[in-house]
Amino acid sequence: MRELICITCPRGCHLVVDDNKNVTGNFCPRGVTYAINEITRLVRVVTSSVKLTNSVYPRVSVKTKDPIPKSKIGAVMEEINRVSLKAPVKIGDIAIQNVLNLGVDVVVTKNIDK
Amino acid sequence: MIKKHYDLVVIGGGSAGMAGAIEAHKLGIKNILIIDRNDYLGGILNQCVHNGFGLTEFKEELTGPEFMTRLSDEVKALNIEYVLNTTVTSILPDKTIFASNRDGYHIIKAKAILVTTGCYERNAGAIMLPGERPSGVITAGTAQLYLNVYGYLVGKRVFILGSGDIGLIMARRLTLEGAKVLGVAEICPYSNGLNRNIVQCLKDYNIPLYLSHTVSDVKGSDGRLLGITISQVDEHNNIIPGTAKGFECDTLLLPVGLVPNSPLLRDAGVELSRNKGAIINERYETNICGIFTAGNVLHVHDLVDLVTKESRLVAHYINEYLKGNSIIDQIYRPVIAGDGLGYVLPHKVGTHPLNEVTFKFRVRRPVKDVNVIFYEDNQTIKSVFKPVLIPSEMTEITLSLDELKQFKQTINVKLEAKQ
Numbered sequence: 001m002r003e004l005i006c007i008t009c010p011r012g013c014h015l016v017v018d019d020n021k022n023v024t025g026n027f028c029p030r031g032v033t034y035a036i037n038e039i040t041r042l043v044r045v046v047t048s049s050v051k052l053t054n055s056v057y058p059r060v061s062v063k064t065k066d067p068i069p070k071s072k073i074g075a076v077m078e079e080i081n082r083v084s085l086k087a088p089v090k091i092g093d094i095a096i097q098n099v100l101n102l103g104v105d106v107v108v109t110k111n112i113d114k
Numbered sequence: 115m116i117k118k119h120y121d122l123v124v125i126g127g128g129s130a131g132m133a134g135a136i137e138a139h140k141l142g143i144k145n146i147l148i149i150d151r152n153d154y155l156g157g158i159l160n161q162c163v164h165n166g167f168g169l170t171e172f173k174e175e176l177t178g179p180e181f182m183t184r185l186s187d188e189v190k191a192l193n194i195e196y197v198l199n200t201t202v203t204s205i206l207p208d209k210t211i212f213a214s215n216r217d218g219y220h221i222i223k224a225k226a227i228l229v230t231t232g233c234y235e236r237n238a239g240a241i242m243l244p245g246e247r248p249s250g251v252i253t254a255g256t257a258q259l260y261l262n263v264y265g266y267l268v269g270k271r272v273f274i275l276g277s278g279d280i281g282l283i284m285a286r287r288l289t290l291e292g293a294k295v296l297g298v299a300e301i302c303p304y305s306n307g308l309n310r311n312i313v314q315c316l317k318d319y320n321i322p323l324y325l326s327h328t329v330s331d332v333k334g335s336d337g338r339l340l341g342i343t344i345s346q347v348d349e350h351n352n353i354i355p356g357t358a359k360g361f362e363c364d365t366l367l368l369p370v371g372l373v374p375n376s377p378l379l380r381d382a383g384v385e386l387s388r389n390k391g392a393i394i395n396e397r398y399e400t401n402i403c404g405i406f407t408a409g410n411v412l413h414v415h416d417l418v419d420l421v422t423k424e425s426r427l428v429a430h431y432i433n434e435y436l437k438g439n440s441i442i443d444q445i446y447r448p449v450i451a452g453d454g455l456g457y458v459l460p461h462k463v464g465t466h467p468l469n470e471v472t473f474k475f476r477v478r479r480p481v482k483d484v485n486v487i488f489y490e491d492n493q494t495i496k497s498v499f500k501p502v503l504i505p506s507e508m509t510e511i512t513l514s515l516d517e518l519k520q521f522k523q524t525i526n527v528k529l530e531a532k533q
């Protein structure tokens with residue numbers, strides 16, 4: 001049995017998942033999806049910023065386009081810290097393709113012209 | 115080129131300002147100007163590089179910069195006029211606006227003004243932080259700006275005082291960037307952040323949360339922070355002797371609350387409430403006809419989606435005002451927040467509301483299984499059951515025109531434990 005706080009929405013239902021993966025305490029079906037994912041496939045979107053040259057702004061924000069395994073966050077951050085982009089950049093530009101072969105790109109989340 | 119006359123001037127081009135201007139444009143108000151002092155549209159979201167924005171507005175999870183770009187793209191697509199790098203220095207009750215930028219000083223006349231100037235951070239002085247003031251004691255939003263926009267890490271060993279969302283988000287950001295976050299202290303016996311942030315920012319990284327604790331001393335050497343002491347507090351927030359714990363750190367982050375950035379309103383003669391936001395009627399109009407307000411300058415929001423929703427609603431009232439559908443002779447019934455309620459918006463409701471009214475409020479401390487009761491004298495006009503209410507989440511309850519009609523002098527709101 002595991003107790004979790006559902007974070008899908010601000011309601012924050014207190015969920016209980018039993019050994020047969022039955023979920024209780026959820027207000028809506030999203031709570032079930034959340035709980036099952038949290039115990040079987042612990043993933044997070046990582047957001048950060050990377051170096052930017054040719055711009056008045058020295059950094060531009062990025063994120064992993066999809067969630068990555070939580071255990072890989074540290075390694076992905078190391079990759080992110082190695083990247084340097086050149087302005088202009090725009091939302092969706094790829095900063096790192098298929099980071100650490102996880103099948104997920106790291107993409108730019110801000111438009112910076114110069 | 116800034117013109118001399120506009121139907122609507124929006125002061126502050128953050129999410130509230132942009133959403134209000136977009137909606138006003140869609141309603142047919144064409145002569146609109148947005149003014150912002152930054153060199154971009156988007157306000158505070160520019161530095162909120164984390165995700166979790168837009169779940170209701172765009173039905174997807176966006177980062178702050180992506181959310182603001184959706185809005186600014188729309189402002190540009192609709193050809194709504196805006197000026198950047200321009201600071202509004204004052205407004206007059208007759209809706210004259212004074213603004214300053216590189217081209218000089220501008221005097222602008224508006225038929226209506228929407229003030230969406232956001233909020234600012236409380237600092238060490240505001241919370242009477244004890245001890246010394248070495249460098250390294252810094253508000254969390256400033257540290258966020260340095261890190262996310264300018265690329266400077268403010269310290270290597272960090273302690274955080276305050277468990278609101280900004281504190282939690284910074285705990286994770288600093289950890290990911292290689293700093294050691296020693297802990298988060300919170301004077302309340304509960305956290306003031308969203309559950310999502312407690313889970314993903316503290317639990318994920320095993321950062322300890324010290325509830326009912328505050329910083330009791332700050333020590334520096336050669337002008338730089340050396341360490342802090344935290345102590346447990348009792349239910350009256352008094353420090354309990356013998357509970358002190360020391361931490362060596364080079365940075366103390368202060369995410370200790372936000373205050374509406376309302377001096378422009380105050381100086382124009384707008385009445386402010388205790389929380390420093392304007393006192394408004396059900397149309398989000400201040401005591402000065404034609405001056406409206408929304409977003410964090412009115413009350414601090416936890417979700418940007420609620421900011422944009424509020425601002426779009428206000429655009430409808432601005433449209434009514436510009437069409438002349440303003441009932442100046444209506445009599446206002448004050449809204450009175452009972453025990454346990456931090457505030458209730460709007461502060462007053464006229465005798466002729468145009469639409470149903472959504473009341474927004476926050477509780478002072480977490481409560482379970484309560485009825486939120488709207489009443490006058492001994493008569494309950496509406497009662498809504500809520501299983502949980504927490505201070506960090508704004509709650510909304512809508513009263514219909516029929517329900518509103520039943521109040522005579524005052525609209526009272528209280529919490530009552532459900533039997």
Ligand SMILES: Cc1cc2nc3c(=O)[nH]c(=O)nc-3n(C[C@H](O)[C@H](O)[C@H](O)COP(=O)(O)OP(=O)(O)OC[C@H]3O[C@@H](n4cnc5c(N)ncnc54)[C@H](O)[C@@H]3O)c2cc1C
Pocket residue numbers: 125126127128129130131149150151152156157158159162164165166167168200201202203230231232233255258279280283375378408409410411414415416417418419421
């Ligand atoms: C650190 C942090 C984290 C957050 N995390 C989340 C989250 O995860 N999810 C979520 O949904 N919400 C989150 N929020 C809340 C949400 O982002 C804000 O409530 C919302 O963006 C506020 O919008 P606003 O337009 O009211 O204010 P702002 O964005 O602050 O805009 C105010 C604008 O007014 C301008 N201005 C002020 N004074 C003047 C003047 N005199 N002249 C000209 N211009 C002026 C400023 O330059 C600024 O652009 C967070 C907020 C913060 C601070």
